[in-house]
Amino acid sequence: MTYVQDDNTIFVGNKPVMNYVLAVVTQFTSGAQEVSVKARGKAISRAVDTTEIALNRFLQNVEKKSVMTSTELVDTEDGKTNVSSIEIVLSIRQDTA
């Protein structure tokens, strides 16, 4: 999928949340030990939905490792603007690995 990078990062945008849940689940079932879910602006809520649904319904042996929020400077038609961002890192539970 186009929104998966080489380093197991999934960028959440405006598609239905289940697309991103599937991307996360696919990464783990393909052998990833850690998956990073990122989003900016209004998509932040969807990124949280993505990880909550993935963990509660599909990935019993995965846990939230960290949740970080920050501000990014983004280029727009009207010049540079600040946008909030989130990064949620999921990883295989160590005690069940």
Added chain:
Amino acid sequence: MTYVQDDNTIFVGNKPVMNYVLAVVTQFTSGAQEVSVKARGKAISRAVDTTEIALNRFLQNVEKKSVMTSTELVDTEDGKTNVSSIEIVLSIRQDTA
């Protein structure tokens, strides 16, 4: 303001983000050592905006202490449903306190 609880918790909803930024800043200038910013569903993005703006523009001596996401069971007209939530805890920097 109605969205501030006794225990320094601010619930972010659908009002303009600056209302919540002002609420956070007011809590700290009133002597609070720690303020918790909570939101559910689509308001999660606005909660992140609130804390980013408050920290970057107004509160130089405050830092993010923790960011937690979770799922809450909420009653709606159509029965119970799962909603994602976020809690961002801000606190006075210890090295400058």
